[in-house]
Amino acid sequence: MICAAISEQSAEDAVNVGIDSASIGADLVEVRFDSIQEIPQDLSVFQKIPVPKIATFRTLSQGGKCNFDEERLDFFRECSKYFEYIDIEYDSKLSDMQFDNCKKIVSYHDFLKTPPAEIIEKIITNLQKKACIAKAAFYVRSVTDLYEIITASQHLTGSYILIGMGELGELTRICYDTLGSEITYASPCIGKETAAGQIDVKSLKKLGKGCCLTGIIGNPVSHSRSPDMHNAAFRSLGINGHYFRFRCEENELEKIVHIIRVLGMKGMNVTIPYKQKIMEYIDEVDKTAEDAGAVNCIMNEGNQLKGMNTDIAGFRESFKAAGVCVRDKNSLIIGAGGAARACAAFLSEEHSEIKITNRTKEKAEKLAKEFNGTVVDSADTDSDIIINCTPIGMEGFEKESIFQECLFNKNQTVMDAVPVPEITKFLEKAKECGAHIISGREMLIYQAMDAFETWTGLKPDYSVMSKAYGETR
Template structure:
């Protein structure tokens, strides 16, 4: 079935910088085409000094909605007309719906992350999890883990940012400690799972990984990297070599996309089609 573009086509897309790596357009456009929906999803690379103008443009061009990725998940908040409660608590937005000229911000990363854990059969309730990073994506993952009953330890290069996250999320769940990521290696042995939300491992940092020590981890350990390009980062490769279970960012990308699709269209997308578009085996 060919995609049609005409005067009735509803526009969606993704804003971020850079966007050369994004796989969201192929995932959503394949789903639109399969359901015969007259929608189109576009990559919209936006430099930071044009962010405000870009969001006004979403209204001007009557986009139905957009996704938001690095580095704008927190920076879009002041330019939105309304922010859903969960996104407000997280402090980051990755999905925007244009509700008849009113831009409403949501966070589908957090529930998408939990759906990805469910897909892989990972239970985090009562487990100790190390969160690497404290940015917009980390905030969504932290919220998801805490609401699922995990005990969280946050590690970040900027200790003030980790401290801020701890203070803001203290009421959500148990954040037991914050650690500074420095020159020394941080042991993964005390944890059931580690989640990397840092850009270390993706272009142009594909030859880098978080400063962690894999000594002592076992097959019970879960290494989760939000990066999906490359599919196996140095962090995941090193974890796999130690026998750990590994999960890359394809799963979270998929499920946050499923939830965003539903908000824009009001219908459930064909998940298997979206998986295939991402190159994930069904």
């Protein structure tokens, strides 16, 4: 059930917002009385809200504004006449009391962290001893935190509500039924959230069961425009879907794969630095991933995770859109990671002469051997095509430099696979030397279009993703 959490300063506004929330699909309404400046003596006014109601008068320690239990006892007794539920904090003496005519929710909030799964289970179990419904909410700061909540849910029984707060916690709000939660909380509308990560009623209702859940794994990912592009594509095509951002440490890859399976997520993009490492944790790879030796897109088919590579298509379509033919050209790849492998696969398809340079020569030699290329030093200037496939220039790597200006000339096409900023310092230098430049923005959009079609069977318009990206060609 979806509950609209209402935090208004007056009882009249709270009632009106409750009525509006019910009209757009809220199954329940929570009234946060600790936000109401003057609580009416007659609480029967709240009976105008045409759905079941939860009365909450939250204490300071649990995120509210009330100081004393004494002022709440008579209030909750009165509420029990007009509300179907009352919500009381686990550390309040009132949590041990019984209230006639309504069900008691006993709640626990940790606004700082998420404990291990076994602790979550213990908290819920202890709350259930006092409550008709146990409620526990934890702040989710990492993939590990999300994993702990999902793992705990797989061992819980009885009536409970289990919530993750924060951006990563959004998944727990959408997939509440998979987690076994009886209720998920939503804001009446955008801008009226009472907790971090809360989604508005309309959006949550629209997503519903069986929505297409996707996202991106990497480190860093805060710079990524992929959520904007994919969520815009979902909206434009009328698909109930949502795209998330997951910053992962390497030791969390197995956990994110588990999350994909348990929540039935449709797919996931993979970005630096895990395009090769992720292959250890999935079930199979297709020809594109085999050719590139790297995975940047995961498809979940009946809980079998298949890895593929849409970066190859991203490179191909970017050069095609720029009107640049790489066939039989002399091409230099900078880097030897996942993007470089996809680039080498694309150039190999086009019978381009491949040269590779990388800070770690051994990695460059390995990649060159796989794609019948040669290893060169950083001063090589005899190239028709130059493609930077390192993260230098993106967030966290802005101060690092790749090459001297003498690398570029007016007869070259230079591409940077880094999508943000759109014009990197690398491309600025190439443009100053008269070279034709291609931004990594184009590759990001084209690979995203390919991934989106893989997950949904529908190809989004370039213009939709381009606009969502936020910059022009």
